[in-house]
Amino acid sequence: QVQVVESGGGLVQAGRSLRLSCAVSGINFRQTSAYWYRQPPGNQRELVAALSAGGVENYVDSVKGRFTISRDNGKNTVYLQMNSLKLEDTSTYICMLSLHWGQGVQVTVSS
Numbered sequence: 001q002v003q004v005v006e007s008g009g010g011l012v013q014a015g016r017s018l019r020l021s022c023a024v025s026g027i028n029f030r031q032t033s034a035y036w037y038r039q040p041p042g043n044q045r046e047l048v049a050a051l052s053a054g055g056v057e058n059y060v061d062s063v064k065g066r067f068t069i070s071r072d073n074g075k076n077t078v079y080l081q082m083n084s085l086k087l088e089d090t091s092t093y094i095c096m097l098s099l100h101w102g103q104g105v106q107v108t109v110s111s
Contacts, residue, residue, distance in 0.1 A: 002026035002100045009093065009105030012085055022078040022095030022102060032098050034071055034078040038091035039104070045094070049080060062088075085109045 008020040020036070033052045039045040049069035050058045057069055068081040078095060087109050094104040 002098075004095055004097060004100050004102035006093065006095050006102045006105040009107045011108045011110060014085060014087055014109050014111055016085055017081070017083045018085060018107060019082070020080040020093055020095075020105060020107070022080075022097075024076045024078065024095075024097055024100075027098050027100065029071075029076040029097070030073045034069070035096045036069060036078070036080045037094045037096060038089075038107075039094065040091040048093070051078065082107070087111060 003025045005023045006020060008018065010018065012018050031053050033050060035047060036049045037045050038048050046060065048060055048063055049067055051069045051071055059067060066082065066084045070079045082089065090107060090109045092104040092106050095102040
């Protein structure tokens with residue numbers, strides 16, 4: 001059974017940092033690309049960051065230079081390091097691998 005479980009969300013002031021984690025089991029993690037999406041209330045889901053099995057990273061323009069996606073193949077975990085957070089980064093962040101989605105974790109950025 002595949003499990004995708006996010007953690008690390010919370011309330012943070014603008015300009016500060018937060019790191020999200022996504023623990024995965026039940027798939028061939030090392031050979032699977034990983035994705036972080038976000039979905040603000042009432043809005044569509046947006047792809048924020050992607051990391052291929054080979055280590056190629058891609059980001060939506062709005063987070064380039066602030067967010068970093070990484071993975072630890074030994075721990076079957078994907079991370080999203082979020083720096084210089086802005087109010088507009090407030091959203092539910094959701095991890096996805098091989099079309100298996102996590103439940104999401106809330107990130108709220110306050111002024």
